[in-house]
Amino acid sequence: MSEGIDGEGATQGPPRETGQGAGWYDADDERRFLADYDPNAFAPAAVTVDVVALTIRAGLPRVLLGRRARQPQRGRWALPGGFVRARAGSAGPADPDLPDAALRVLTEKTPLPAEIHLEQLGTYGAIDRDPRMRVISVAYMVLAPDLPDPHSGRDTAEAAWVPWTALGHGEGAGTEHELAFDHARILGDAVERARSKLEYTALATAFLPPAFTITALRGVYEAVWGHTLHAANFHRKILATPGFVEDTGELAERGGAGGGRRARLYRAGGAALLHPPLLRGSP
Amino acid sequence: MSEGIDGEGATQGPPRETGQGAGWYDADDERRFLADYDPNAFAPAAVTVDVVALTIRAGLPRVLLGRRARQPQRGRWALPGGFVRARAGSAGPADPDLPDAALRVLTEKTPLPAEIHLEQLGTYGAIDRDPRMRVISVAYMVLAPDLPDPHSGRDTAEAAWVPWTALGHGEGAGTEHELAFDHARILGDAVERARSKLEYTALATAFLPPAFTITALRGVYEAVWGHTLHAANFHRKILATPGFVEDTGELAERGGAGGGRRARLYRAGGAALLHPPLLRGSP
DNA sequence: TCAAAAGTGTTTTAATTACACCCATGG
């Protein structure tokens, strides 16, 4: 990990030769080295996590945002985020790994269900992305079913599930919904990732409750991709894809608002990847 | 970016209210805030980059590794890596962005051609991944054509393009080629990413020189995927995929070793994504 | 002239699409 094979600052003092020349791995020598090591001899950097939590509510794809109550970028909408706890301190225990940090900052905003899809999106570290200092931010994407309204949290004036279509990924400068820092870019990357992963993975079920209808599943695709799909062919294709969904044997409560047959309920199947994939370019 | 909307340590002192209540964005207030800001009030973390540079040489897929000349993990093979330069200092100027840091540590090992594919793989930050301290490492993947032998560099006893099949991604514990830290996991993630991206992107050409034959392109797929492909159908499919390759009008120097027709030379086309994709499951 | 590699034709098979139609339910 870490400094790998080279890297300035990666070693302290001259190399400790132990008579083996080119140097094969020696566990005793390593133990002596670590006993002498000073962890504060390195140039520090601030590391944060930002979470793009996506859901679908009322047919619209939405992202969890909070309006910043403090400087910098006070008043702007921003992704939930926070510093990674590198070690235990007054604020609490250390985050064992980066996903723990992501879930920690997210649960400050909203309760989470037992099953949640969390994946790393990417890391953003441009030198000018935060006006205060060099900050390197690891972004995560969360896909969740429709959740209760969020609470605002300590540094947030308000928090809400905002339709991402209102944000104009990357553009939207000067609008009411302009995002703080480079969060518009991070959101744009998350949306593109989600759109693309619906094609070749079974991820769409992460947006739904444990039991759902094929029509609800189609609603996920239509909301995320932004266009309608052929209902009959979609239905058949889902059922023909091994492991995508499993029949629960139950039926949904009622048909559509103005009548209609009651739909069968399915649960997510075991498959992670779809063979064959669903392609986006279909009507 | 950075601390997003919440995050402990994200603010210093009480919020500065300016009489606007819920707080809309105010550029003047932000300017005053930044003038007072102390960048050293944060818990630091070490941030590094590690680079998985992949190529194909003599029909084998290979990764650039160096043998560590210093503790910790002295004698083990490791990925090229180094600390991100958060700000300018005695070691040199700051890295403007993370990809700059990745290219910097890579050019310490090998000269690079003009065109190079660099993409971020992911960030690794488990609390125990480095025995010295909490280190968060941003991993990059580079795909390169066959390059000259690498130079060893300051902290490296030797450097080489090692066939990744000899490394057993993630396993290989106790073998001569066991990797340092969590580099086996990072390499495994890179290999899986490369295998998967060959399916639906035109990335295979990144492993080849500017002009190449369809057979050489097939060799890339066969090396990375680890099985042979049907030559005739592969040929046709490549040419049928719009924008994958363009005919140069030239022919390769000679046919195969023991005779054979001279192959046409192609260059990479403009397309980034393949429609339709090439699927891995084909003989 | 023979073997090796490049490249084309053609048949078989499977997946996708489009459109027609039946089923179940609420008003």
Add this chain to the structure above:
DNA sequence: CCATGGGTGTAATTAAAACACTTTTGA
């Protein structure tokens, strides 16, 4: 009993896989 949404049948289209075959070159 009819509008609405769920669900199935089936033919037309298109892409993939398998296999046979021609072309070009080096030894």
